[in-house]
């Protein structure tokens with residue numbers, strides 16, 4: 001069995017590639033990083049180390065790599081694949097769509113077997129978004145045939161993999177925990193079940209639980225940590241005031257999740273505790289700039305901050321701490337992050353009120369807008385005691 005995985009980065013090698021390899025797949029990575037591709041081609045294997053006391057290490061062998069800039073190679077790989085997965089970043093999905101579409105055309109011409117394409121990105125409906133990008137490259141005629149033989153099941157992926165600073169550029173250190181949930185209602189009948197994937201009939205509670213707890217909590221720690229001069233999540237969370245604020249944010253999203261999806265209160269509290277412990281794993285060093293990266297994406301209406309805040313508001317709750325986390329995101333001034341630079345430029349040019357609306361889509365007359373703006377003004381001058 002052969003899997004083509006787009007993105008040989010931290011999640012690609014440290015999570016998806018590892019799971020697929022352990023499940024018996026030959027993994028072919030497609031990436032646009034020339035040196036990474038060459039190294040994988042040369043070595044055909046890499047190691048994954050768990051961030052635990054024992055430093056458990058796994059070797060992933062039998063891997064291949066192709067250069068994602070070569071459309072022909074990408075298309076051929078997709079045409080011959082038994083599974084396609086991605087972990088490139090949700091904003092990059094549109095860039096890999098042409099190669100996938102070309103590969104699909106080749107499959108249809110050959111009458112190849114049905115195929116599942118799973119986007120493993122931090123986003124709601126990642127595979128569905130990829131499908132739209134791919135379909136934009138297909139003729140009307142072909143789309144009907146593709147509907148019958150290619151499925152794009154959505155997924156939720158959870159494993160913390162920081163930026164790597166290892167001597168071996170292929171080695172990845174990952175947290176021991178992982179969760180990969182796939183929506184089986186979007187899969188074709190008789191699909192092959194992969195060990196390590198949890199198949200569910202309704203993905204929404206899983207993806208929202210993950211995105212609104214792990215990712216909302218994590219980015220809140222990152223933005224608050226950055227604001228108060230901390231470099232890593234571990235150091236930020238060692239500050240009791242930041243840790244307490246992050247817990248408050250997670251309780252706010254928790255109240256929404258419990259109300260919306262009927263989760264058990266005690267179980268959800270345990271879930272929050274477990275995640276807070278994952279954030280402070282002292283075997284990992286996770287920079288606040290990585291966890292806070294791409295604030296425009298993170299502040300967008302369907303992502304981890306605005307979506308739960310608006311949903312909570314609709315259900316009659318007042319998302320005070322989420323508003324604070326969003327305000328902190330507007331104070332994330334990492335000069336290396338083009339999205340942070342753009343937000344800061346807009347704050348100067350348009351002012352706070354318009355900038356909040358531009359990125360969150362929340363109108364100036366909305367209570368949450370007022371809450372973000374008030375918190376923004378307060379946070380600018382805040383100090384930890």
Ligand SMILES: NC(=O)C1=CN([C@@H]2O[C@H](COP(=O)(O)OP(=O)(O)OC[C@H]3O[C@@H](n4cnc5c(N)ncnc54)[C@H](O)[C@@H]3O)[C@@H](O)[C@H]2O)C=CC1
Pocket residue numbers: 006007008009010011012030031032033068087088089090092095096120121122157158159160161162
């Ligand atoms: N790192 C983490 O802990 C987690 C990340 N994710 C998600 O996984 C995705 C990837 O994140 P990371 O692995 O951390 O990022 P990363 O930056 O380590 O890896 C992304 C890889 O995609 C490659 N890439 C970029 N454009 C490409 C293209 N056109 N074709 C093929 N490859 C291309 C890059 O060269 C890079 O190697 C993101 O959506 C992220 O939100 C999800 C859960 C955890």
Ligand SMILES: O=P(O)(O)OC[C@H]1O[C@](O)(CO)[C@@H](O)[C@@H]1O
Pocket residue numbers: 122157158159160161214215216218219290291293294
């Ligand atoms: O990859 P993104 O969406 O930029 O966000 C980083 C997030 O991904 C994770 O790595 C895992 O979900 C978290 O560490 C963090 O919340």
